[in-house]
Amino acid sequence: MNPTEILLQYYNPGDDLFAILLIHSRMVAAKALNIARRKGLDVDLDFVYEAAMLHDIGIIHTDAPGIHCHGSEPYIRHGVMGADMLRHLGLYRHALVCERHTGAGITRQQIKDNSLPLDQKDYLPISTEEKLICYADKYYSKSGSLIHEKPYERILKSMEKFGSENVTRFLQLHEMFS
Numbered sequence: 001m002n003p004t005e006i007l008l009q010y011y012n013p014g015d016d017l018f019a020i021l022l023i024h025s026r027m028v029a030a031k032a033l034n035i036a037r038r039k040g041l042d043v044d045l046d047f048v049y050e051a052a053m054l055h056d057i058g059i060i061h062t063d064a065p066g067i068h069c070h071g072s073e074p075y076i077r078h079g080v081m082g083a084d085m086l087r088h089l090g091l092y093r094h095a096l097v098c099e100r101h102t103g104a105g106i107t108r109q110q111i112k113d114n115s116l117p118l119d120q121k122d123y124l125p126i127s128t129e130e131k132l133i134c135y136a137d138k139y140y141s142k143s144g145s146l147i148h149e150k151p152y153e154r155i156l157k158s159m160e161k162f163g164s165e166n167v168t169r170f171l172q173l174h175e176m177f178s
């Protein structure tokens with residue numbers, strides 16, 4: 001499967017949005033594969049590459065003009081939107097990466113407490129591949145510099161905004177993959 005061809009079913013190759021998505025996804029895929037090889041993780045490397053390339057496919061449906069997304073959905077729904085798109089293509093395992101990669105995962109309780117526009121269920125990365133892509137994604141932005149890794153301290157700070165349990169989950173991922 002060629003994930004870039006799948007992206008091109010929804011994105012125009014000349015658009016700024018596609019350029020941002022492609023660079024971001026490649027950076028995340030490279031970091032995830034690097035970690036997998038360095039740590040000798042027992043993961044499906046082809047799947048890690050494909051799912052990392054597709055994890056943000058849903059951003060096209062969101063309202064985030066700063067990164068050239070002109071849809072109507074709140075940005076936090078990009079994971080579930082992407083998961084729907086991939087399920088339509090029969091990519092059920094890849095779809096789970098989409099809906100479980102936001103933040104350090106999102107719990108049913110966080111959704112309830114913060115009235116987030118998501119179904120009330122847990123969206124936590126479960127498989128090693130899901131956790132790895134979720135972790136690698138935290139190091140790259142889609143605004144500002146796309147190619148420079150965020151410093152670990154900055155990622156931690158951004159996790160704090162969503163509460164201490166997010167920090168704890170990120171630290172668990174860091175423990176696994178750093």
Ligand SMILES: [Fe+2]
Pocket residue numbers: 024028055056137
């Ligand atoms: Fe991402």
